[in-house]
Amino acid sequence: MEHDAPDPKQDMTDLSGPPATSLRRALQILGDPWTMLILKESFNGTRRFSGFQRALNIPKQTLSLRLAALCRDQMMYRRYTGPGASMLDYAPTPKTLDLQDAMYAIWLWHRATPGGAEVLPFDIVHRSCGQVISASYRCTACGAPATSDSVTIQRTQPEQVDTAPRPRLARRNDASFTAAVPNFQAMIAASVVGDLPCNEILYLLFQAPLHLLGIAHDLGLGVSVVRDRLDKLMALGLVAEEAQGRKLLYSVLPRAEGFFPLLLAIADWGDRWCNAGGPPPDQRIHSCGALLRPRYACDHCGDWLSRDTLTIRMHGETGD
Numbered sequence: 427m428e429h430d431a432p433d434p435k436q437d438m439t440d441l442s443g444p445p446a447t448s449l450r451r452a453l454q455i456l457g458d459p460w461t462m463l464i465l466k467e468s469f470n471g472t473r474r475f476s477g478f479q480r481a482l483n484i485p486k487q488t489l490s491l492r493l494a495a496l497c498r499d500q501m502m503y504r505r506y507t508g509p510g511a512s513m514l515d516y517a518p519t520p521k522t523l524d525l526q527d528a529m530y531a532i533w534l535w536h537r538a539t540p541g542g543a544e545v546l547p548f549d550i551v552h553r554s555c556g557q558v559i560s561a562s563y564r565c566t567a568c569g570a571p572a573t574s575d576s577v578t579i580q581r582t583q584p585e586q587v588d589t590a591p592r593p594r595l596a597r598r599n600d601a602s603f604t605a606a607v608p609n610f611q612a613m614i615a616a617s618v619v620g621d622l623p624c625n626e627i628l629y630l631l632f633q634a635p636l637h638l639l640g641i642a643h644d645l646g647l648g649v650s651v652v653r654d655r656l657d658k659l660m661a662l663g664l665v666a667e668e669a670q671g672r673k674l675l676y677s678v679l680p681r682a683e684g685f686f687p688l689l690l691a692i693a694d695w696g697d698r699w700c701n702a703g704g705p706p707p708d709q710r711i712h713s714c715g716a717l718l719r720p721r722y723a724c725d726h727c728g729d730w731l732s733r734d735t736l737t738i739r740m741h742g743e744t745g746d
């Protein structure tokens with residue numbers, strides 16, 4: 427391949443910003459490590475401010491700000507409960523509960539990662555068959571798995587551009603946060619799952635290998651931000667770097683496949699909740715030809731997973 431050939435990404439008509447994606451719209455709300463952890467706690471039933479604080483060991487001020495943002499984004503609402511309505515709690519809205527597939531994806535990814543069970547010390551049990559879940563993300567039209575090889579991501583026409591400014595991104599991936607988390611695996615999860623650029627880079631590289639400048643251009647991100655995240659993703663064994671002529675080409679490694687369902691689940695959720703009634707900015711097409719509407723299916727009994735057939739069981743609790 428002629429490595430001096432013009433990069434088509436560089437020749438793209440100059441838009442006022444990077445093309446919108448379903449993933450980015452969702453991550454404007456979710457792409458923060460503390461936010462993901464707070465939502466995880468909420469899924470597990472935590473409702474009180476003090477409960478979140480205890481479970482996450484999160485600074486009060488940080489928790490206050492994140493909960494306020496989640497209420498503003500209609501992910502949670504404040505509710506008075508207890509005797510004489512004297513206690514305030516934070517309840518998840520349907521918009522949050524609809525993130526279930528993303529939560530299962532994170533849990534399943536941790537289970538497949540050494541040490542992961544300590545980070546999320548609870549089991550998700552499928553009541554239909556009584557087994558701790560092992561599940562695959564599948565196309566509901568044909569039943570086959572939705573893998574990076576079998577899914578094509580297409581921009582819808584006319585191409586959409588979001589004009590709202592991106593949230594401020596740390597140039598480097600949140601060192602202050604990782605210092606608060608004692609466990610390396612937890613750091614991986616929170617710093618990749620909860621980091622907007624890491625997710626966006628993986629989503630893009632799942633579509634095709636790219637050069638550094640191609641990634642930066644396509645995502646409308648600074649080169650130093652992209653460089654920092656690529657270093658992190660390489661250190662975690664998720665992305666590979668390969669010399670191609672004078673340029674370096676980046677591609678996803680097989681180990682990253684575990685993240686693909688998570689990205690799909692977040693993009694799918696973004697299409698349901700973050701398009702303000704308009705069309706989605708991109709769509710995912712399965713190899714069977716159907717517009718992908720993915721769901722998790724239990725590997726033990728084959729049934730589709732749904733929230734009302736699952737139970738969360740903390741480690742140390744006896745099952746019933």
Ligand SMILES: [Zn+2]
Binds near residue numbers: 566567569570
């Ligand atoms: Zn299909």
Ligand SMILES: [Zn+2]
Binds near residue numbers: 554556724727
């Ligand atoms: Zn089952």
